[in-house]
Amino acid sequence: MIGAMICEQRYPRAVQPVRRTSLIAQVTEALRAEIREGRWPVGQRIPTEPELTELTGTGRNTVREAVQALVHAGMLERRQGSGTYVIATSEVGGTLAKYFADAQERDVLELRLALDTTAAGLAAQRRDDADIATLRRLLAERGEGGWANADPAMIAADVELHRAIVVASHNAVYLEFYDSLLPAIEQVIHARTAKSDDSYDTEHAELVQAVIDGDADKAMRATHCFLGSLIAEYPDRKTT
Incomplete structure (x- = not known):
């Protein structure tokens, strides 16, 4: 046991790379915060996908999945030909x-x-x-x-x-x-x-x-x- 601890101290574990799913979670939480804090009020259309990509500094696929997560949570609603709107401030x-x-x-x-x-x-x-x-x-x-x-x-x-x-x-x-x-x-x-x-x-x-x-x-x-x-x-x- 002690030997294993010494070994770990001499040869620390490699830092795990940030997974894509973790990045999606971070972006999802960032978008959730915008809604929760009232910067995107209920009834308002959120920025477009390209705008969100620029705002978050992430790729379009990441933004798309983050938005979809909030759609599933019931906070956002996609409206065909119109955009994505805030419909609730929490799950x-x-x-x-x-x-x-x-x-x-x-x-x-x-x-x-x-x-x-x-x-x-x-x-x-x-x-x-x-x-x-x-x-x-x-x-x-x-x-x-x-x-x-x-x-x-x-x-x-x-x-x-x-x-x-x-x-x-x-x-x-x-x-x-x-x-x-x-x-x-x-x-x-x-x-x-x-x-x-x-x-x-x-x-x-x-x-x-x-x-x-x-x-x-x-x-x-x-x-x-x-x-x-x-x-x-x-x-x-x-x-x-």
Whole structure:
């Protein structure tokens, strides 16, 4: 035993070369960190493969496999002809996003009734100047598009507006859970534009103003009224 230790001291083991799989893991973790720290927010398209190759200083195959690992983890989603988008900030969020992807529209709205209402009340109490500026900008962007024409920019602004209210709640756990629901929320909005051209502009303006004014009760009432009206458009499921 001692002899073996002396031998190892005199002739140390050769340093193992960095394996390609280890490099992929390093790049995967680097990309995961960009997402986790908010530099690539949920809903945003990540840089292209050539750009990621340059950013990481690695080959395209390594980048491709790292991105695919995050796709499998549920943090990224490839969209044909559009690119790769962030859909969750963690593997847990990605798992939830996959679950919500098959949810019924009414179920998603009923979940939002609880989440958005509470978030609106917290946001009214905790919003700061940066939150207020973001809410005003997104409300204006939301009003620039055409709901009846399913304007992608308008739908994106609508989704981001409601997310910004959750951001303004300054509750990180709340935001992580809400982010996992965003793809399902966007899917419901797209489906609804084919059924109705009512954009609820007045209700959204009242909600944002209540948050800005710091009126938690009014913000919660506005959210509950708006989402309650949307839920009423769907037939209820009676139990026997």
